[in-house]
Amino acid sequence: MNMFRYLPLLLMLVLFSCKSGEKLYNKGRYGEAVEAFVKKLQRRPSDATALQLLPRAYEAAMEYHEGRAKQALASNNDLKWESVRLEYRAMQSLYNTIRSSPAALGVVKPKDYSAAITGAQENASEARYARGVQLLEEGNKQAARAAFEEFDAALRLTPNYKDAARLRDQAYQIGLINVVVSEIDVRSPYFQFSADQFRDALVRNLENRQINTFVKFYDERRVRGERDFRPDQYMELRFMDFMVGQTYVDRYQRDVSKVISVPGNQKDSTGKVIMVDITVRATLFITKKTVASSGLLDYRITDVNDSRVLRQDRVPGSFTWQNQYGTFRGDERALSDADRALLGGRDIPPPPPQDLFMELTRPIYDRFASDLRSFYSQY
Incomplete structure (x- = not known):
């Protein structure tokens, strides 16, 4: 079987992968560019283009997500921690991606956001919980239904959070219409x-x-x-x-x-x-x-x-x-x-x-x- 006849196709795939990473980087899609460059280095650890552009793509992606997280933190929105959590999770995804390639780790030292995600998740759950308690204290059906949604959101963020499950059931019973x-x-x-x-x-x-x-x-x-x-x-x-x-x-x-x-x-x-x-x-x-x-x-x-x-x-x-x-x-x-x-x-x-x-x-x-x-x- 002649293996050399597949060589042009392999070369085209490698070249396309490199160019796709560059295209993503030039379009400002830095997170996707990081993933493309890491995949390239998993196949060819010495690829010069990927080794050169990966640190830049990662730095730009971090700057983008960090900026959005800081912007959310500076807002007065009660639910800002949910937006912060999303940004931290996006950065943690890049951290995991880079760690999957020794060659990528050689040129980039990614930041671990696991602790930050946990903290943001706790704050997000507390914000939902506090909103639910406030609504439940109003004592009417409409507010109780809104409280139910808040406690349910807190539990989706952090299962078994405080006594949110009990308060959610209480809010449901108050908001229920029996026909x-x-x-x-x-x-x-x-x-x-x-x-x-x-x-x-x-x-x-x-x-x-x-x-x-x-x-x-x-x-x-x-x-x-x-x-x-x-x-x-x-x-x-x-x-x-x-x-x-x-x-x-x-x-x-x-x-x-x-x-x-x-x-x-x-x-x-x-x-x-x-x-x-x-x-x-x-x-x-x-x-x-x-x-x-x-x-x-x-x-x-x-x-x-x-x-x-x-x-x-x-x-x-x-x-x-x-x-x-x-x-x-x-x-x-x-x-x-x-x-x-x-x-x-x-x-x-x-x-x-x-x-x-x-x-x-x-x-x-x-x-x-x-x-x-x-x-x-x-x-």
């Missing part, structure tokens, strides 16, 4: 079981989707009688103007015809039978049975503390069951493919009313869940 979903009034005992199934599915869905971190839904039957439970909102549900199982039967007939070619009684000079056009006819007899169901879900959300109506609306829903079958009389050749699709079948009974009721609630359910997502997105 009790009522039993459904359908004004018809016959459909009560189906209505309860609808409500159960709705509550489960609202609980699982977590429409809002600080909004929690409860089934009225499960929290009734709990002394320590304090609801904030009450959602009242009621089905109105619903009609299940209104049947319509439509019978009609339709005449169809088609011109087709059939063999005639004469032959041409070659003895081939001559085709002739004839018109064939048939009559379709179609029965279409339709069962329509429709209804309205009326809902109202009120504030338990002052009885204010926060939102009220009605959500319509409908479902149409249909069965169609037919026969024909006449010449079958007159039928089109669409006509044939109407034939066959049989007269079958519609689903029971409870099933029809559940079907008409499906579009109501989708629209209602969408309304609630929109309403509670503002909390």
